Amino acid sequence: MSSSSPAESSTTGFVDRLQEFVSENKRAVLIGTAAAVLAVGGAACYYYAATSGAAGRAGGGVSDMEKGVAGEKKKKNKGNRKKKAGGKDKQRDSGPILEEVAKPKVESAVDESEVEVLSDGQIGVMSNEERTEKASEYKVKGNAAYQARNFGRAVELYTQAIKVSPKPDPVFYSNRAACYINMSPPKHDLVIQDCDEALKMDPAYVKALNRRAMALEALERYDESLRDFTAATILDKFQNQSTAQAVERVLKKLSTKKAAEIVATREPRLPSYNFIQAYFAAFRPRSHPALPESLSQGDQTLDLALDALDASDFAHALSFVNESLEQGISWDAGKAEALNLRGTFKFLTGDVEGAKNDLLESIVLVPNFTQSLVKIASVYMEQGDPKKAFECFDEAIKHNPHDPDIYYHRGQVLFIMNEFTDAAENYTKSMELDDKFVFSHIQLAVAQYKSGNVANAMATFRRTLRAFPQRSEPQNYYGELLLDQQRFQDAVEHFDKAHELEQGKNSAPNVLPLVNKGLTLFQWKQDISAAERCCNEALRIDPECEAAVATLAQLNLQQGKIDKAVEMFEKQVDLARTEPELVNALTYQYASVAQVEFQKNFPAMAAQLNQIARGLF
Numbered sequence: 234m235s236s237s238s239p240a241e242s243s244t245t246g247f248v249d250r251l252q253e254f255v256s257e258n259k260r261a262v263l264i265g266t267a268a269a270v271l272a273v274g275g276a277a278c279y280y281y282a283a284t285s286g287a288a289g290r291a292g293g294g295v296s297d298m299e300k301g302v303a304g305e306k307k308k309k310n311k312g313n314r315k316k317k318a319g320g321k322d323k324q325r326d327s328g329p330i331l332e333e334v335a336k337p338k339v340e341s342a343v344d345e346s347e348v349e350v351l352s353d354g355q356i357g358v359m360s361n362e363e364r365t366e367k368a369s370e371y372k373v374k375g376n377a378a379y380q381a382r383n384f385g386r387a388v389e390l391y392t393q394a395i396k397v398s399p400k401p402d403p404v405f406y407s408n409r410a411a412c413y414i415n416m417s418p419p420k421h422d423l424v425i426q427d428c429d430e431a432l433k434m435d436p437a438y439v440k441a442l443n444r445r446a447m448a449l450e451a452l453e454r455y456d457e458s459l460r461d462f463t464a465a466t467i468l469d470k471f472q473n474q475s476t477a478q479a480v481e482r483v484l485k486k487l488s489t490k491k492a493a494e495i496v497a498t499r500e501p502r503l504p505s506y507n508f509i510q511a512y513f514a515a516f517r518p519r520s521h522p523a524l525p526e527s528l529s530q531g532d533q534t535l536d537l538a539l540d541a542l543d544a545s546d547f548a549h550a551l552s553f554v555n556e557s558l559e560q561g562i563s564w565d566a567g568k569a570e571a572l573n574l575r576g577t578f579k580f581l582t583g584d585v586e587g588a589k590n591d592l593l594e595s596i597v598l599v600p601n602f603t604q605s606l607v608k609i610a611s612v613y614m615e616q617g618d619p620k621k622a623f624e625c626f627d628e629a630i631k632h633n634p635h636d637p638d639i640y641y642h643r644g645q646v647l648f649i650m651n652e653f654t655d656a657a658e659n660y661t662k663s664m665e666l667d668d669k670f671v672f673s674h675i676q677l678a679v680a681q682y683k684s685g686n687v688a689n690a691m692a693t694f695r696r697t698l699r700a701f702p703q704r705s706e707p708q709n710y711y712g713e714l715l716l717d718q719q720r721f722q723d724a725v726e727h728f729d730k731a732h733e734l735e736q737g738k739n740s741a742p743n744v745l746p747l748v749n750k751g752l753t754l755f756q757w758k759q760d761i762s763a764a765e766r767c768c769n770e771a772l773r774i775d776p777e778c779e780a781a782v783a784t785l786a787q788l789n790l791q792q793g794k795i796d797k798a799v800e801m802f803e804k805q806v807d808l809a810r811t812e813p814e815l816v817n818a819l820t821y822q823y824a825s826v827a828q829v830e831f832q833k834n835f836p837a838m839a840a841q842l843n844q845i846a847r848g849l850f
Contacts, residue, residue: 348389351397361399368398368405375408384412403431407441414444424448436834439465443476446483455487456823463827464834480827484820491823492815495806501582504810505777507743509547509581515645516604516638517670522566531560535571542574545740551578569599577608583811585615601632607642614646615811622646637666641673648676653684671701675710682714690714705734709746716749721757725750744771748780761788779808786821795832799825 356364375390391409398405410427413420428445431438446461462479469476503509521539524532538553554574562568576591589612595605610625626643629636644659660677663670674697682690694711701707712727728750735742751767754760765788771781786801802822809815832839 348386348393350393356397359397364397364399368394368402371397372405372408379408379412379415382415384416387412401430401434403434403438403441406431407438407444410441410444410448414448419448419451421448421451425452437468437838439468442468443479446479450479450483450486453486453490455483455490456826459483459487459823459827460830463824464831467831468835468838480824484824485816487823488816488819491819492812495815496583496812501579501584503547503551503578504581505775505779505808506545506547506741507775507778508810510545510740511743512577512581513542513545515642515672516607517667519604522570524567525564527563529561529563531557531562532564532567534560535562535567538571538574547578550574554578565598569595569602569605572598573602573605573608576605580608580612580615581810585612585811588612603629603633603636603639606632607639610642610646614649619646619650635666637663637670637673640666641670641676644673644676644680648680648683651683653680656680657684671697671704671706674700675706679710679714682717703734705731705743705746708734709749712746712749712753716753716756719756721753724753725757728753742774744775744778745780747771747774748778748784752784755788761792764788777808779805782808790825795825795829799829 351367359367371390371394375387375394378384378387378390388409391405391412394405395402395409406427410424410431413423413427425445425448428441428448431441432445435441442461442465446458446465449455449458449461459480462476462483466473466476466480471477521536524536534553534557538550538557541547541550541553554571557571558568558575562571572591572595576588576595579585579591580588589609592605592609592612595602596609599605606625606629610622610629613619613621613625623643623646626639626646629639633639640659641663644656644663647653647656647659657677657680660673660680663673664677668674674693678690678693678697681687681693691714694707694714697707698711708727708731712724712731715721715724715727728746731746732742732744732750735744735746747767748771751764751771754767755764765785768781768785768788771778772785775781782801782805786798786805789795789798789801799822802818802825805818806815806822809818
């Protein structure tokens with residue numbers, strides 16, 4: 234849930250730090266061979282992952298084409314207006330436009346006469362020179378019709394140019410595609426057909442790639458559209474912002490659509506053991522509700538569920554609590570407890586609405602059940618409704634102002650809202666009511682650090698380390714603050730200590746300190762092998778550690794091992810619990826797949842970019 238322990242939120246925080254590091258170190262971390270150009274061109278190296286900002290501003294459609302045509306009219310370089318058949322237009326326009334930039338030599342009024350159609354016989358007696366000249370004449374007239382927005386006439390003229398030309402010319406097909414895409418309604422299938430023909434003749438024809446990508450996007454064939462926009466972006470050396478934004482836009486559409494499909498079809502399942510354990514650890518232990526004298530079958534099964542929960546046997550706890558509710562629980566407090574537990578498991582499996590319904594029913598049965606109110610607040614935060622969340626916290630305080638969990642979790646909500654000072658006040662209140670809960674101390678230190686009170690934060694952490702010498706969490710999170718300050722050796726020492734303490738536990742160890750150590754060694758010494766060893770060891774211990782998977786994916790990208798990175802992203806998709814997590818993981822996966830496609834389709838260009846990448850080190 235949104236308000237959780239540091240341990241439960243650590244994977245997200247870790248991935249955020251990893252992404253920040255990648256984006257800030259474009260000389261050291263390159264997204265595959267293709268993205269090496271980003272470092273040369275000065276763009277952000279983490280380009281493909283940045284889908285949230287520019288995506289909403291991306292242009293496209295007819296308006297961009299019209300801007301391109303208007304831009305053509307302003308061209309003054311008359312000495313370079315004509316291009317050889319099949320040549321590439323080097324302009325950096327904002328959308329697909331005509332390659333022919335010379336103004337047609339026509340009268341002020343556009344020629345509306347019937348298009349001259351030559352028969353096969355007439356064409357057959359013409360010389361190649363005559364045919365080339367006639368095709369050029371058709372093209373010039375087609376350009377004039379296009380600029381007059383008479384797209385139907387322009388199509389006829391380009392069609393005749395194609396027919397009469399002695400050899401195929403990709404420009405004619407691409408120009409006709411521009412007409413089809415501007416028609417009302419656009420003829421997207423014909424756009425694709427013409428661009429296919431143009432790209433057969435010139436696979437690196439950027440305008441044809443852009444036009445086909447736009448048509449494919451309109452037809453919701455997002456994976457193919459992403460392939461073309463990615464190729465166009467790389468071939469254009471990442472200089473065309475419109476195309477770059479189109480990559481982000483289509484990535485978002487593709488990932489969002491696929492995530493919704495996955496959520497709708499996959500069976501609910503529990504996340505990793507460590508994730509669940511960390512979530513339940515965010516609440517202080519409570520006594521079981523007192524059992525009635527006469528126990529029903531459901532009452533006895535509920536008791537088994539609570540015992541399994543105490544033993545961190547989450548699979549049996551879930552099975553027993555479902556059975557207890559089906560069998561029937563005889564008293565309100567017991568049923569409220571069962572609904573609280575089932576609602577929690579529903580949330581952990583991604584069933585947000587089902588979780589809310591169970592937790593609300595729990596409150597109806599026992600209005601002063603503050604833990605259910607706190608969990609409902611988390612559900613509202615997950616649904617983007619902080620107002621409702623704080624109403625739940627207020628209601629919980631009315632019933633039990635001395636429950637320290639209320640203030641801790643309210644602090645967590647304030648923390649994720651970047652209200653660090655208010656969050657620190659709530660953590661302090663939680664500690665005043667119960668100073669034996671380690672996460673209140675940790676989060677207070679982190680909130681102080683985020684507020685800019687570095688000295689206070691470090692002092693709080695040192696006190697916490699002394700107060701909880703056998704807990705790994707203070708060591709790990711203190712190490713993270715040291716890492717943020719680039720005190721690499723000190724950070725590694727604390728990550729090692731945290732890992733040592735985790736290995737001494739009876740339950741499955743939390744491997745995040747290992748992954749943190751790997752990232753530190755990478756940042757500190759650029760030691761990719763050591764970072765990979767740490768992450769692989771973490772996955773050996775906990776095969777579902779998302780932070781280790783995410784880090785290995787980035788390390789593979791840095792080395793140009795895009796196929797291996799795609800495998801890691803696929804695993805990250807499999808581990809994702811919620812729809813937003815799925816969207817994020819799928820964004821990486823599809824961006825990497827698009828680069829693999831580019832390497833296959835443009836091996837010479839990929840090799841050239843790989844040489845540039847190696848030259849950066």
